[in-house]
Amino acid sequence: MKVTVDLCVIPLGAGVSLGGYIAACERVLEDAGLSHELHPYGTNIEGEWDAVFAAVRRCHEVVHDMGAPRVFTTLKVGTRTDRDQSLQDKVASVHRHLGQA
Numbered sequence: 001m002k003v004t005v006d007l008c009v010i011p012l013g014a015g016v017s018l019g020g021y022i023a024a025c026e027r028v029l030e031d032a033g034l035s036h037e038l039h040p041y042g043t044n045i046e047g048e049w050d051a052v053f054a055a056v057r058r059c060h061e062v063v064h065d066m067g068a069p070r071v072f073t074t075l076k077v078g079t080r081t082d083r084d085q086s087l088q089d090k091v092a093s094v095h096r097h098l099g100q101a
Helices: 019-031 049-065 087-097
Strands: 002-012 035-039 042-048 070-078
Touching (some): 002 049, 019 049, 042 049, 049 070
Antiparallel strands (some): 002 042
């Protein structure tokens, strides 16, 4: 099943600079071959359910391995069975409604 996810991984007890941890998670997603897009408060990901959730688990493992004693993650998950729709399709639809397409 295809899934779109908005992932926000927050290392706790790791100090105030978190860019290195986020970069490590981005590498996990890249290595998994998943389509993803970083934004200021997380990362949008699309792919097959098992691959996406395996990568989310791997992000936790990597962040813990980097020394973060706790990891807090928020996920927004969407699936659809009536047709294929990419993250870019969703954005393009809103742009069309705004008359920007």
